[in-house]
Amino acid sequence: MNVSAVAPALRARAALLEELEAAGIEATGDSGAFYPQPIGVLVGLPTLVGRLLDGRTFTIPVVIVAGEALNNERIVGDLYTIADEVAAALSTAAYRPISYRTSGNADPWPALELVATVTVSEEG
Amino acid sequence: MATTDSRQGPGTLKLGTTAPDMIEVAPQAATVELTPTVNSSDGTPTLETPSPAPDTTIAWHLKISAIQDFEDPTGFVNFLMDHALAELAFEWSPKAAAAPKYAGTVQIVPIAVGGDVGVQIVTDVELPCVGIPTRDDSGIVPLAAEGKKAAK
Numbered sequence: 137m138n139v140s141a142v143a144p145a146l147r148a149r150a151a152l153l154e155e156l157e158a159a160g161i162e163a164t165g166d167s168g169a170f171y172p173q174p175i176g177v178l179v180g181l182p183t184l185v186g187r188l189l190d191g192r193t194f195t196i197p198v199v200i201v202a203g204e205a206l207n208n209e210r211i212v213g214d215l216y217t218i219a220d221e222v223a224a225a226l227s228t229a230a231y232r233p234i235s236y237r238t239s240g241n242a243d244p245w246p247a248l249e250l251v252a253t254v255t256v257s258e259e260g
Numbered sequence: 261m262a263t264t265d266s267r268q269g270p271g272t273l274k275l276g277t278t279a280p281d282m283i284e285v286a287p288q289a290a291t292v293e294l295t296p297t298v299n300s301s302d303g304t305p306t307l308e309t310p311s312p313a314p315d316t317t318i319a320w321h322l323k324i325s326a327i328q329d330f331e332d333p334t335g336f337v338n339f340l341m342d343h344a345l346a347e348l349a350f351e352w353s354p355k356a357a358a359a360p361k362y363a364g365t366v367q368i369v370p371i372a373v374g375g376d377v378g379v380q381i382v383t384d385v386e387l388p389c390v391g392i393p394t395r396d397d398s399g400i401v402p403l404a405a406e407g408k409k410a411a412k
Binding site for chain 2: 186187188189190191193227228229230253255257258259
C-alpha cells in the first residue's frame, strides 16, 4: 500500500507539538528516546473521536513525566507547574496522576496525563 | 440487491455567495442535515369527496452541529450573529467528489455562544429554508452493481 499524503492523525500530532513549542514547552513524540531529566513531556498517539464534514477530531494524550521519585515538595511543585503550562497551552481543562511505565526503567515513573483535542482538515 | 451505504465527508457547505457575506462551514461542521417538517391535518369530507387526502405542508430546515469558533471574528458563530435574519443562498455537497448537491435559500439565525468550560463545544443550529431546496444529481455515477445489472 502506498501512502503519499500525511495522515490526518500525524498532522494532528504535529500541530499539537507545534502548539507546545510555540508556548515554549519542550515536548517529544518519540517515546523510544524519551528520558525525563528531571521532567519531560511526551505526546502520545491520537484517537479518532469524530468526523467533520471536511475534517477529523482527535484526542491526544500528553504525559508530563517526572524522572525521579516524588519525595519532596520541589519536584511535585515542578511537575504540577509544567502540567498547568501544558494545559493552558492546549486549552485543556483537566489532568490526572498516572504511572508511566517504560522498558528502560524498572520502576514506573510518576506522571500527570492530560488529553488534548485537536481538529484538522481532511486534506493537509 | 446490494446495500447502498451513503456517508458524508469530505464535503462542503457554503452559506452565502460572495465574501464577506459568504462562509465555508465544512471545517467546523460535525453534522449537516436537511430536515423536512411535515404538518398534516385531515381534509374535510364533502358530498363529492367523502375520503379526501390530508392537507399537508412541508417545510425544510438546514440543521448544523458545529464546533464553536467564537475566537475567530470571521468564524461561523460570528457570521451567524452578524447575518441574523438575512436570507442567504446555501450549497451543500455531502461528498464533494460526488453528487448530489443540495441548494436553496436559508434564513440565518444566531447560534448559542459558549458552553462547558475547558472542552470543545459542539452546538446545534437550525436554519429555516425559504422555499423548497433543490437537488442536483447530475454528477452521480451509477453504482457498479446497478451497471452490471443493466448490462445483462
